[in-house]
Amino acid sequence: MATIGLDRLYYAKITEGENGDETYETPSPLAKAISAELSVELAEATLYADDGAAEVIKEFQSGTLSLGIDDIGVAAASDLTGATIDDNHVLISTSEDGGDPVAIGFRAKKANGKYRYFWLYRVKFGIPATNLATKGDSITFSTPTIEGTVLRRNKLDGQGRHPWKAEVSEGDDGVNQEIITGWYSEVYEPVFAAGTEG
Template sequence: MATIGLDKLYYAPITEDAVTEEETYDTPVQLAKAISAELSVELAEATLYADDGASEVVKEFKNGTLSLGVDDIGTATAAALTGVSVDNNNVVISASEDGGNPVAIGFRAKKSNGKYKYYWLYRVKFGVPATNLATKGDSITFSTPTIEGTVLRRNKADASGKHPWKAEVTEGDADVPASVISDWYTQVYEPNFVE
């Protein structure tokens, strides 16, 4: 079913264990008002040829690119996502050595039936936001920032031994417990494979 909206854009800082490098997620915080989210995925692909034809094909997640259009990136959010510094006068200072820590990104997209599809991207490393500015002309044109990040799999394996990079669920699906939807932004969703 088609989506017709995007909102509730959150991020959750990640703390990594110094020895195991496994992630734990802090409480999600609203990032900004969402304008757009574009996710593209790159796959590692290999084909084994035998008996003059393709015998086996393997396609695995390599990484992705997330491009977010937002209404504004505040100073605290800029510091959390990109590693910039905020000085004593609350001025954002960008340095060539900046590099933010990865964060989890959550959002939801409204479907045409009024229900939502919810997402968590488990590990996103952002770069410096793009700034688009234009002079004021005869009509009003909004200029908003775009921030792009690389989506990675997380270090922490789930109970099935895999390293997830995304979780998504559709509100209203018969087998989805209501608590999964109601708790979506209270913490980053952890896969549940326990029987």
């Protein structure tokens, strides 16, 4: 079903254990969302046998998330880009900056009034782009855009795989309402019955 809206943009800081597995802090609001564009790159290989394609493998390699937001606060900018906040609460960006990956959550409103919810498990952001213009005869809003690379996470799910995205639609068969109401209280962890295979 088509989506007609976007809101509730959150991020969660990541801490990596000694083995590289991620744990997520409690999600925090990032900004008011204007747009989100997600593009995905696949690693692809084709095995040819008997004069034809015998096997085709397509796997997630990485993605790009471009967020249009109303404004990025000083604390969120520091968390996402690695910029520092000085003693006067001024955000200082340096050439050595490089933010740590974070998880990104948001929801998109569907035409039926229900929502589709998302968590991207590991996104590494660059410096926000800023567009400024002088005021002319009409009012033009200038808003920042921040772009990040979406990566799979290190931590395995219950099927021994590396997830990169969680997505659920409100009201779908089998979706427990508690999943929806708790979506922003913590980063969603995949749940699989013991012994199931994908």
